[in-house]
Amino acid sequence: MSDDEVFPADEASTPGDDEALRGAVVAGAIPGQPPRVLREAAKYAALLHAPLVVTHVDVTRFVTYEDPDGFVQTAPIDIHVDVGAEELDAVRQVASEALAGQKVTWAVRQLVGDPALALKHFADKIDARLIVVGTRKRGIGDSIREFFTGSVAARLSHRQHRSILVVPLGEPLEDDEDWPIEE
Numbered sequence: 001m002s003d004d005e006v007f008p009a010d011e012a013s014t015p016g017d018d019e020a021l022r023g024a025v026v027a028g029a030i031p032g033q034p035p036r037v038l039r040e041a042a043k044y045a046a047l048l049h050a051p052l053v054v055t056h057v058d059v060t061r062f063v064t065y066e067d068p069d070g071f072v073q074t075a076p077i078d079i080h081v082d083v084g085a086e087e088l089d090a091v092r093q094v095a096s097e098a099l100a101g102q103k104v105t106w107a108v109r110q111l112v113g114d115p116a117l118a119l120k121h122f123a124d125k126i127d128a129r130l131i132v133v134g135t136r137k138r139g140i141g142d143s144i145r146e147f148f149t150g151s152v153a154a155r156l157s158h159r160q161h162r163s164i165l166v167v168p169l170g171e172p173l174e175d176d177e178d179w180p181i182e183e
Contacts, residue, residue, distance in 0.1 A: 017107075018125060018126055020051070021051055021053055021107065021126045022126055022127055023048075023050050023051075023126070023127055023128070023129050024045070024050050024051040024052060024053045024126055024128055024129070025041055025044050025045040025048060025050050025051070025052050025053070025128065025129060025130045025131075025132060026053050026055055026119060026122060026123050026126070026128045026130070026131045026132070027041035027052060027053070027054050027055065027131075027132040027133075028055055028056075028057065028115065028119055028131070028132070028133040028134070028152065029054050029055065029056050029091045029094070029095065030056065030087070030091070031056075031087045031090035031091060031094075032090075033094070033134055033169070034134070034169055035094055035097065035098035036134070036167055036169065037132060037133070037134040037167045037169070038052075038054060038094070038095055038098040038099060039098055039099075039102075040132060040165065040167045041054075041132035041165075042098075042099055042102045042104045042106070044130055044132065044165065045104045045106070046102070046103055046104050048129055048130070050129055051104070051105040051106060051107065052099070052104050052105070052106040052107075053106070053107050053108075053109055053122075053126070053128075054091065054092075054095045054099075054106060054107070054108045054109070055108075055109050055110070055111050055118075055119060055122060056087060056088050056091040056108070056109075056110050056111070057110075057111045057112065057113065057114075057115040057118045057119065058087065058088070058110055058111070058112045059112075059113070059114070059115065088108070088110045091108065092108050095108055109122070115152045116152045116155035116156050116159060117159070119131055119133075119152070119156060120156060120159050120160045123160065123162060124160070128162060129162070129163075130162065130163050130164075130165060131156060131160075131162060131163070131164045131165070132164075132165045132167065133152055133153050133156070133164065133165075133166055133167070134166070134167045134168075134169045135151070135153070135166060135167070135168050135169050153166045
């Protein structure tokens with residue numbers, strides 16, 4: 001694997017591909033997310049002398065079963081929606097730009113299902129050394145969603161053993177400022 005090598009998500013990954021990622025830093029990425037998350041993940045991958053895997057979780061699909069050879073069979077929640085491919089392309093583009101010139105080997109993978117569980121299972125599969133995620137932008141819509149579903153970082157912290165780096169995005173709240181959900 002060389003710098004900036006990207007594995008397309010629509011190609012079946014072979015056990016050799018995953019073996020090359022053993023001990024990697026896993027970064028969760030979503031379209032529109034600032035590149036800071038990927039740059040921070042790349043810094044830690046370089047410090048740990050590990051590859052970086054930029055992951056996007058397609059929440060419009062779910063795992064139906066996993067073949068004995070490790071190939072994951074998925075199905076869409078709505079058969080008329082193919083949002084995941086477009087979102088993966090956007091994540092791949094941002095990763096290409098954000099990681100250009102970085103001294104780290106990296107790959108892109110698409111996962112499916114619940115973001116926290118998908119990241120956990122993938123990190124377990126490759127024995128990741130660290131998971132890196134960003135915070136959500138501050139806003140009433142995201143605050144309500146997070147209230148009902150919980151943050152990916154918080155859910156990860158209760159469901160697996162490896163360290164999680166949470167990269168703050170947007171402007172932080174002031175010490176005397178209430179959460180947007182309380183407004």
